[in-house]
Amino acid sequence: MPEQTTADNAADRRRVVIRMEHVSFAYDATVVLQDVDLKILEREFIAIIGPNGGGKTTLLRLILGLLAPDTGTISVFGQPPARAASRLGYVPQHMQFDRDFPVSVLDVVLMSLAARAGLGPFRRRHRRAAEEALATVEMLDHRDRHFAGLSGGQRQRVLIARALAANPEMLLFDEPTANVDTTAGEKLYEILARLNRKMTILVVSHDIGFVHQYITSVVCVNRRVRIHPTSALNGRSITELYGEDMSLIRHDHRCSEEGHFCSSS
Secondary structure (H helix, E strand, O other): OHHHHHHHHHHHHOOEEEEEEEEEEEEOOEEEEEEEEEEEEOOOEEEEEOOOOOOHHHHHHHHHOOOOOOEEEEEEOOEOHHHHHHHEEEEOOOOOOOOOOOOEHHHHHHHHHHHHHOOOOOOHHHHHHHHHHHHHOOOHHHOOOEHHHOOHHHHHHHHHHHHHOOOOOEEEEEOOOOOOOHHHHHHHHHHHHHHOOOOEEEEEEOOHHHOOOOOOEEEEEEOEEEEEEHHHOOHHHHHHHHOOOOOEEEOOOOOOOOOOOEEEO
């Protein structure tokens, strides 16, 4: 299979951007992650899925350097996570804000550049970076609108722009489509797919139905961690992960000859 061999060789040439070896973590006496080995290559589009309480958010916080492992080692871009933090962009599920406070879309994006601006006002280069990030997510025309007046999908795109303005090399998301409708969710994935051409994307979700055509690999987390190519995710692996029979809707054009949806359980 020459095409597959060529693809494998191309993957082999990509650098490892996240490496975890024998990582375990516990909150007090409760083990959340146990003996995790994980390797993620540059420009992968990764879905991290698993049941609530299975360790997905803990895994994300370890990669971000917000937590330290009890055992094992983690490197991000070949460095300890805390030292690589400036190269990562994080998009939370929710942004806490006062709906009555008149903060504009542009102001929200500029927040990510506050440390670079120092105590003085934002300079022209900061505003230019913020506007370029808004243009990337197709929200530049909304830059003067109040953030609170946006739809859920529009707010999520602004939060992506806020992360992009700092020029990260990797983006990490926590439940990006949890509060948006299907159309807005598809738009988000289209934007992420474009960004994935030049950076690694990690998306955390508890929803197994979210495995999308753009996802290249799936990291299954339930205390232990397993990684699968998207095409290898099936009913058996989901049952092993969640401990019960569930239906899986795969947005994967390789899933059927018709290139649409199929399910397995």
